[in-house]
Amino acid sequence: MSVTHTLEADVLRRQDPQLADILLGELDRQSTTLQLVAAENFTSPAVLAALGSSLANKYAEGYPGARYHGGCEMVDVAERLAVERAKALFGAEHANVQSHSGSSAVLAAYAALLRPGDTVLALGLPYGGHLTHGSPANFSGRWFDFVGYGVDAETGLIDYDQVRTLARNHRPKALVCGSIAYPRHIDYALFREIADEVGAYLIADAAHPMGLVAGGAAPSPVPYADVVCATTHKVLRGPRGGMLLCGSDLAERVDRAVFPFTQGGAQMHTIAAKAVAFGEASTPAFAVYAHQVVANARTLAAHLAAAGLVVTTGGTDTHLITADPAPLGVDGREARGRLAAAGIVLDCCALPHGDARGLRLGTAAVTTQGMGEEEMAWLAATLARVLRGETESQKVREEVRELTGRFPPYPG
Secondary structure: OOOHHHHHHHHHHOOHHHHHHHHHHHHHHHHOOOEEEOOOOOOOHHHHHHHHHHHHHOOOOEOEEEEOOOOOOHHHHHHHHHHHHHHHHHHHOEEEEEEOOOHHHHHHHHHHHOOOEEEEEOOOHHHHHOOOHHOOOOOHHHHHHEEEEEOOOOOOOOHHHHHHHHHHHHOOEEEEEOOOOOOOOHHHHHHHHHHHHHOEEEEOOOOHHHHHOOOOOOOOOOOOOOOEEEEEHHOOOOOOEEEEEHHHHHHHHHHHHHHHHHHHOOOOOHHHHHEEHHHHHOHHHHHHHHHHHHHHHHHHHHHHOOOOOOOHHHOOOOOOEEOHHHHOOHHHHHHHHHHHHHOOOOOOEOOOOOOOOOEEEEOOHHOOOOOHHHHHHHHHHHHHHHHHHOHHHHHHHHHHHHHHOOOOOOOO
C-alpha cells in the first residue's frame, strides 16, 4: 500500500479495528491469489484516493449548474471534467457519468427509449445475455417483452441471420447487443443495419469491452449505437460504476432518465474517480496495457485448449475466455471450487446449447499486475493440473503466492 493508504488504515484501526482487519484481510486476499474474474481489475492508487476523498460528503442531486443543493461549486467542476474526458476518450457527443452501475445505466437507457410492454431483442441469457437483457427475475423481464437471439451451435458465434429474422418477425422497439460471456468482437455495423431495417433503436451494452475500446484494442460501438451503456471498472480500470454515451439528439432524454427518473443524488467521489480513470485511459501506456490484455487472453485460451479444455468459439478477441472443463472430468461449479482452494479465483457460467456450466475467466487484473504471456502459459498448465487432481491445492497455493509476490497489484 502507499504511505497515504497505510495512514488511512492506521486511522481506521484505531477507530474500528474489526473493520480494519476485514479491509486488510481483503487486500491480502487480492494480493496473494490470482484474480481471474472477468469483471474485476485493480484500480490505481489515484482512483482509490478519489474514492476516499472529501467529495464523498457532498450531496449533489441534479447536474452541473442545476443542482438541488448548495455548495456544489467544486463537484460541478469534477463532473464536468469527467464528462469531457469521457467524450474525448470515446468520441461521443454526450456522456452521462452518474449511473451507479452498469445495470443502472441499462435501466436508464431503457427508460429513455422505451415504454413498459415494448418488445426488445437481445442475446438470450443461456448464450451470455445479462440479467438486464430480459431475465424474469430482473426489472427488464418484468417490464418489457424480450425476445432472445442465440449463437451458432457449431461455432459459438452470434447468429446474425437469426438476429435479422427475429427482428423482421417481431419488429422490436430496441435491439440490444452486448454480453457478459461472449469473447468475440461484436459486429456493431451489422447490428445497426438490422436495427435500421426494422426501425429499432440500437442499444450497445458494452460493459465488458469498453476498456479495450478506450485502449484501441476493440472496435467502438459509439459510431453505431443510439445509446452505449458501460461500466467504468472491468478493463477500464476505474471505480465501480456506470456511464452512458449517446448523440446530442438523445442527450436530454438520457440525462432525465438517469436523474430524476431512476436515481437520486450522484456519488461525487465516484464521479471524481471516474474522471481519474478516463484520464489514465487516454494515455499511451493504457493503450499498451489494453493490447497486452488481449494478447494474454489469446495465449491463455490457446494453452487451455492444448491442456484439454474446450474453449468456446475456439479462442477470444477480448480479455474474456469461456471454457468447458468437462474433458478433464469436472463441471464448472466443481472446477471453480477446486481452483479457489488453490488460490485461483474465477467464475463459472452457462455454456451455449446445453445445461452444463463452464468457466469464465479474464486477464484484465493479472495484466495490470504486469504478468505476460509466459505467466499465462504457466497459469493454463497449473489450472489443468488442479482440475485433473495431479497436485495438491496447498502446493499450488504456495506457487500462486510466489507468483503474486513477484507481481504485486500494489507494489510497496
